[in-house]
Amino acid sequence: MRNVFVAVLFTLFFSFTANAADRAMQDPAAKSTVEIHTKGFIKAWDERKVSIAHQAIPALGWPPMTMSFLLPLSPSFAALPVGTLVDFSFLPNDGGYRLIAIAAARQ
Known part of the structure; x- marks a missing residue:
């Protein structure tokens, strides 16, 4: 009986941890506030x-x-x-993302 109780506690703990991680991945506010740099096409x-x-x-x-x-x-x-290839940067902002820099990329 004690082993079953311990197994249930571990299961609940790891389920809560996994759900918290999933919510953090979906919540823009939980994302890093570090500026993101990348490339793309207009x-x-x-x-x-x-x-x-x-x-x-x-x-x-x-x-x-x-x-x-x-x-x-x-x-x-x-x-x-x-169609222009660009380098751009953005930050998380109020549930979305704010463009902070954009320029045609050097090819």
Whole structure:
């Protein structure tokens, strides 16, 4: 009986630990606040946002994907044409991600 009790406690403990880790991976606020640098291709650019198809980002556990980033209200980034290979950086911000730098990549 005692062995069953110990086994149940271990199971509950490890289940809670795994669930906490899963929640941290899904919660942008739980992500690192370290600036992320990566490369991608411009898919769309308008006055409010830019969509970038980026490579995998191992630091965040992300596969390659396309994401949209809101642009700052003041025009601080020059628009780049669709298809341009870019180096860019972003930070987690209020449940999303804030683009902090973008430039055409040197090839």
